[in-house]
Amino acid sequence: MDEPRPGIDVPDHRGRTGLDRTGRDLQRNADVRVTDVEVLASAWHVLRRTTLEYRDPSGRWETQQRETYDRGNGATVLLYDPDRGTVLLTRQFRYPVYVNDHPDGMLIETAAGLLDDDDPATAIRREAAEETGVEVGELEHVWDVYMSPGSVTERLHFFAARYDGSARTGDRGGLEEEGEHIELLELGIGEALAMVRDGRIQDAKTIMLLQWAVLDGPFAAGP
Numbered sequence: 001m002d003e004p005r006p007g008i009d010v011p012d013h014r015g016r017t018g019l020d021r022t023g024r025d026l027q028r029n030a031d032v033r034v035t036d037v038e039v040l041a042s043a044w045h046v047l048r049r050t051t052l053e054y055r056d057p058s059g060r061w062e063t064q065q066r067e068t069y070d071r072g073n074g075a076t077v078l079l080y081d082p083d084r085g086t087v088l089l090t091r092q093f094r095y096p097v098y099v100n101d102h103p104d105g106m107l108i109e110t111a112a113g114l115l116d117d118d119d120p121a122t123a124i125r126r127e128a129a130e131e132t133g134v135e136v137g138e139l140e141h142v143w144d145v146y147m148s149p150g151s152v153t154e155r156l157h158f159f160a161a162r163y164d165g166s167a168r169t170g171d172r173g174g175l176e177e178e179g180e181h182i183e184l185l186e187l188g189i190g191e192a193l194a195m196v197r198d199g200r201i202q203d204a205k206t207i208m209l210l211q212w213a214v215l216d217g218p219f220a221a222g223p
Contacts, residue, residue, distance in 0.1 A: 004169045019046055022070070031055040035063075068153050075124035075157040076112035078142075078209040080135055080189075081165040082218045087167040088163055089206065090131050091183040102202065106184060108195070109203045112156075120157035127133040128161070131182055142212055147204060156205060160217060189219045190211055 001103025007019040019042055023034045036051040047128040048068050053061050079088040091108050111134075113127035125136045142158040171184050188196070192210050196203040201210070213219045 008039060008048070012042055014044070015040055016042070019048075022046075022048065023050055033061075034132075035043060040067070045069060046219075067151060069151055070153045071105050072114045072116070073120075073155045073157070074114045075120045075126045075127065075138070075159065076205045077128055077136065077159040077161055078110050078206075078211070078213060078217075079128065079132065079160050079161055079163040080213060080218050081163055084165045085188055085190075085219070086165050087210070087213070088132055088134065088165070089185045089187060089192070089201075091185055092181065093190075108201045109204065110206045110209055112205060115157075116146070121159070123157050124157070132163075132184055134163045136163075138162070140217075142209065142217075145208070157169045158205070158209060160213070162211065162218075189213060 004010040009017065010018055012019075019039050020037045023037055026032070027033055031054060034050060035053060038049045038051075039046065041047040043134055046069075048070065050066050050068065052064055052066065054064050055061050057100040065134050070148070080086070080089075088111075089108050090111055091106055093105045094102075094107040095105060097107055111128045111131045113131070114125060115123040118126065121139055124139070126135050128136045137162065140160045142160055144155055144157050147154060147156050165186060189210070192201065193214065196207050196210060201207060209217075214221075
């Protein structure tokens with residue numbers, strides 16, 4: 001008799017079952033039929049290999065396999081002070097970029113985190129408070145974006161919010177019990193854009209929000 005499989009037949013350490021069912025009932029695209037889903041790994045997040053049939057433009061059905069990494073959805077926020085012309089960013093160690101040619105792995109980013117069981121607005125208020133110490137008030141929704149659609153399922157919800165830089169205290173954030181050691185960087189918007197141009201800022205979500213800020217957001221030139 002086969003052993004029960006955590007995350008499939010019995011709960012894994014996060015209480016999940018049926019991880020091999022995801023995608024099997026999709027019917028929104030008549031040219032796609034999911035035939036099998038295999039769970040390759042399910043430690044904290046889930047790696048699946050899905051077999052599907054795809055009808056190409058000629059009408060012929062072909063079999064394809066796709067591996068997807070499911071880490072849940074997330075949210076990010078650009079904190080800005082329009083009176084002082086500044087943005088508040090974080091700097092922390094990110095091993096995945098360190099192992100892929102980043103000089104030291106210390107990535108400059110907007111505050112961000114996974115939704116877990118919260119809605120996007122609630123989640124980003126939580127993450128902003130944990131990472132920067134800023135209690136976010138009114139949020140402006142900017143976009144919802146798939147950041148790496150070739151293999152990662154995550155959809156990232158983008159927001160912007162004011163903060164009062166004159167009242168800010170401290171230069172560090174994060175939860176030490178979760179291994180977060182975050183340096184806070186308060187930058188003028190011009191300096192932040194210069195850091196994008198010369199490669200000191202290499203994080204996609206941060207670049208997108210900084211460019212939005214000067215094209216359509218709080219630092220956009222008037223008509």
